Amino acid sequence: MRKPLVASLFALVIAGAGAAPAVAAPETAAAPVTSAVGTVVGTANKAVADLAAPAPAVKAVNFAGTVSLSNCSGSVVRMPASEDNDPALVMTNGHCLETGFPAPGQVLVDRASSRTFGLLNSAGTRVGTLRASKIAYGTMTDTDMAVYQLTTTYAQIKSTYGIDALVYDTARPAAGTPITVVSGYWKRTYSCAVDGYAYRLKEGSWTWKDSIRYTSACRTIGGTSGSPVLNNATGKVVGVNNTGNEDGGRCTDNNPCEVDANGTVTVRPGINYGQQTWHVPACFGVDNKLDLTRSGCILPRP
DSSP states (O other), rough: OOOOOOOHHHHHHHHOOOOOOOOOOOOOOOOOOOOOOHHHHHHHHHHHHHSOOOOOOOOOOOHHHHHHHHEEEEEEEEEOOOOOOEEEEEEEEEGGGOEEEEEEEOEEEEOOOOOOOEOOOTSSOEEEEEEEEEEEEEEEESSEEEEEEEEHHHHHHHHHOOOOOEOOOOSSSOOEEEEEEETTTTTEEEEEEEEHHHHHHHHTTTTEEEEEETTTTTTOTTOTTTOEEETTTTTEEEEEEEEOOOOOOOOOOTOOOOEOTTOOEEEOTTTTEEEEEETGGGGGGGOOOOOSSSSOSSSSSO
């Protein structure tokens, strides 16, 4: 699990600000030889037009809506069907709960909490403090996620700070999707792509299902736990960052391993992971109320 450690501070100094993964320029295929002048001119004109054509719009990824916790990162989130006057929600990891790590099989629902979160604007500047009214949901079983309900609504946050919540995507991100992990704790971003999925990800006593595996460019560190994983094209939330194999260990704390459907274990030193969130909106109904019995909800129940 990605907790803030002294080692993390050292890693941050070594890694520096980080950069987007390098992409090799595609090879240009040789054009067929032709004696038709009109064809050559037409091809040249098309090439110029292609170069001048505007690129598809991409939503800029920034820190707006992310939060810093005392020990982790997080974000203000909303369901696609959430209303502006609904109580706002904050998502982070289950292992970031102030109550400590939930035991395997343990699910926390509607637990009172007054935890505070530092709200960040697009530049990563802390602009205010948000307060929880309760832990709506928290677990480290099948996934590693916690959702807090706040004492303020989305409309109040927007009116006071001019900041919108991040929206959950309800589609599973495909392998190769460009993503960014946005850490409110470090005020730092990590850009890479979805490399694939781990059928089971085992770390110490905990096992998570269908975890997102990042390409190697996302070198997340302690304190990035709970960061939203955003689809670069849409800016929507597709996951929550939670762990990585730090030392090459096999299925131990801070060294998760992948286990496939046949039980084969694979260790990927230095590779980091997040948990998918496409299924979360199905578990929240009117007024952002958690209902684990709703159709399509697959989150573990108490």
